[in-house]
Amino acid sequence: MAPNRNIPNPARTLLTLFGVMAVLTVVMFAQGHPTPKLGLDLAGGTSVTMTAETESGKKAPAAQMDQAIKIIRDRVDGSGLADVDIHKEGDNVIVVSVPGNKEDSGRIVSLVSAAAQMQFRQVLVSAAGAGTATVAPTASPTATGTATPKPTKSVKPNVTESSKNRALSKAFAAPTPTPTTSKSTTPAPTTTTTPEIDPSALGADYSKVTDKAVIAQFEKTNCEAGPPGTQVEGADDPTKQFVVACDPDGQEKYILGPVKVLGTEISDANAQAPNVQNNQPGWEVALKFKSKGADQFGDLTKLADAAYTANPNDPEARIAIVLDGRVVSAPAIQSGPILGGTASINGGTDFNEEYAKGLAQSLKYGSLPLKFPDSGQNIENISSSLGADQLRGGLIAGAIGLGLVVLYCLFYYRALGVVAVLSLIVASAITYISVVILGENMGFRLSLPHIIGLIVSIGITADSFIVYFERLRDELRLGRALRPSVEVAWNRARRTIIVADAVTFIAALVLYFLAVGGIKGFAFAMGLTTLIDVVVVFFFTKPLVALLARRDFFAKGHKLSGLDSHRLSKPTPVARLKRQEA
Template identity: 60%
Template sequence: MAPPSIAPKPGRTLLALFAILVVLSGVAVWQGQTTPKLGLDLAGGTTVTLTAKTSSGKNPPAQQMDQAVKIMTQRVNGLGVSDAEVAKQGSNNIVVNVPGEGQGRVVSLIGTTAKLQFRQVFAVADGKPSAGTAPAPGASPSGDAKPGDDKSPSATPSTSAKPSGSASPTPRGKALSGALTEPTPSASASPSAAPSPTSPLVPPAGQPLPGQDPRAPPADYTGVTDRAVIQQFEALNCYTGDRRAPGSNDPKRQFVAACDQDEEGGQIAKYILGPVRVLGENVDGANPMPPNAQQGQASWSVSLDFDGKGGRQFGEITTDAYAAYQQDPNSPRAQVAIVLDGRVVSAPSIREGAITGGTATIDGPPDSFDQRYATDLANVLKYGALPLEFTQSSIDEVSSTLGSDQLTGGLIAGAIGLGLVVLYCMFYYRGLGLVAVASLIVAAGITYLSVVILGDGINFRLSLPHIIGLIVSIGITADSFIVYFERLRDELRAGRKLRPSVETAWKRARRTILVADAVTFLAALVLYFLAVGGVAGFAFAMGLTTLIDIVVVFFFTKPLVALLSRTKFYGRGHPLSGLDPRKLHRAAQKTSAATAGTSQEV
């Protein structure tokens, strides 16, 4: 004896669907966004022209421009489906179209060069210019000693009213020691030898520099062999301009002066940094990470993964910094500066040992290093640095007048198409057509809520190509209803009862529906990844509505038909129900007779 089949419970399925609708509505209200975001053609936006700069003043190579367009496009896609466009114009311009108002964040993110460098700190001070500076000593460093070498001479600047060497962490108080990774202490690194007190470039310990206030602590430029950088450091004012010191973004310079990126407690630090030890090109991946209270991390951070070369180099620089910390815990050389586009993002002290695991973490104060900043930073680092530097040549606001007119025409066309589908369903399927209309309404509701939620979640913006994709999906959804309805009517034409026919027809129709939707979804998926701009937007909308069609057919259309089959109007085959077995049987007989007559004539 065959085991009894589990009776379908359409009521529970419908309740589950409406529960999903309630949850989606709650999410939309919780996000504070109850209307879809609109794209550039519907809501206007910003058009920015970026001009490439080269050291020679000539046009950049076409290959570098193409690479810059590719990286900018990846950064846009990393922000979500925002319908932004990046295109090359001429030989040295890139035009970026960003939809919506207040898109300065996106524009600046796209044009950020994102040159990442890791350098060891040699001196740190407050970002104000030092007072009472005097000419640098006439002596110059001799030999080819490298920074960090035991025999490297140390240059001293003119004068300074403030100590350039730091006896404490940076003013921002950034820390990286525990957040980087599980540190591995290295016993092989030995601290650098202290400079000789008799060196002509370094005054005896405890004595001020020439021209310096005797009451001020002596400046410490141990290991800095570039007197021009010391003078630049003394005169640098990090409280004005964009805080980018000249040459601070040049990886070929052995020593650079650089400013802090953000201020903490009203203070901005400035640094003298040594040679580049790790480049951003050696970063394999970057991901934003939420705060971790267990590790004492109160802010968001960015987790970095280095390739093999970068991991070795990072281990070497942290080994040197840890050796300096072991010699003097207050030494600035115990810090490793993370420099992005010529400004110091973070300068943590390496206090727990060399880090050789091939990973690192960038963090900062919670008020500035929030989720958005961490996401943006991870996004620009993930796709690499731009091969060129760009300046904003022009910024223009784009009107949405033309798009609004096209939207009105598109909505009218969509309404006409939807009306024709409804009329056809009511004329051909009669009472059963009400099920199709109700299914379309439910599909429209789920689509609307999905667009609203995606607008806040992945910055999805509704544009004309998206609307075209949504209108086309009306036919896709209607096809699923027709497949099921025709299977059901075939069962009735064969003389079977309605209630068992509902399940039998569904078993035969659902495979056809799934195969048809799978083909459509695959086509949309391929089109989305191979196309760009409006075509990709059309593919995204079509793929979204295809998934919604499956949900509606499985969780609404079929359960509703099953419930209606238990009513008197549909169950007994009322002539206006569209499920009258006598009418369907007569139609089948006429079709069979016509087919037989045609066969006899042949």
């Protein structure tokens, strides 16, 4: 009789599985860390307690606290790190527990505490950052020459048009006006510290600033007095029509007009690496606005472009990008309004990779509805000693459970039980490799709930073996030979195995999306091991049984094989019924 070509070659199937495992093992060692990353309870880490602050001083609304937790969780998930616990305590407190080393902890603390409240405002007045008197942003053109201001160091965006037409990047260039007469000179801006001088005599135009208190604050502000990027009080309030702000270097100060576009109108933000060919010296953040925000941003750039067309030195030709009360940059619109709904923030060499990616994550997942000031933060280190004791107890319990499963399989199935033991070993090896690779590439960290899920999966995996073995023994009781019984039993058992594993996987999937914290970790581990169980049963257990069926030890029913005729002489009720029907 010709062999059934629909039956896979068991030896080839086993070799394929071991080949894949070998490749994954090489990848695991090539990553440089062949051990799993551990979570907060096993490796220790940092716990950050943040207290929300409201303007009224009362407790924060529950809806805003829940929204803040959701935004923080989205930011953390987007950063690629896992097993970060975020929960609320009381009315105003959010606790973020970060596993791992101090470098990861510091990055997450910075990420979750940043309010990321972005505003786009038009610059109305600008002056040097130091001094108490207002300085003209530029001298008015005369017959003898034009005084050109030194461009701000905070913005050095690329000046080439994007190949993807995403931002008309020339429009976000720093102000570099060109003199219009041949006798022009380019002296540094003139600065005076004499309060009695009329600001209008120096060229400053307060005509559009109707708040005298803001003008007084502007004249008193010294941006160079504090560290670079010092925030001016009140500059982060979107309800204020006029605010005073400093540039990142403290060399320039501004009076900014009303908020024209809020950061909530940003639909997407992505960090982009430097591109020397496009004259992009540092990292930048590419922004994409929502429909309403795109229209608002287009209208704002039209105003700035009109001001630039009338007078390239007019401060109103510049748009200030304000993040949490600090001006990230204040570029001029030089090449027409930006109407495509996209733009980019480029801080030149001041934007490094970490800052650009953190800013992009914060903007992408939204601004926090509440303030979490530094004074309300409490950072403490968490020891891993308690988790290590619990891990030791969990491993002991898992070893006892695994030992009982092995003893049962060997006692009841004899040599056939060795197949179950080998299958458990292969499943454990694949699980270990998967955990290490996921930890290195996706930030997966092994915690106590994960380990509990892995231990529980031992029973799920053993169930699959038992279903197949019992089906095989039923076929032998009907009087069939071993080799055809292996295939018939498999055809019947695999449906049961697939259905059982599918139910378990769906339960794990639902639990994963509905739960948080440790329960979510338990669900992930259970879902992962359920998939591994399917792989092992299909690509190891069944092919190995098919190979062993060719050996006389099993084919002739040796008393230690687990398939001996004496043990199978008493047919089950199902087998008796089938014999009667036959």
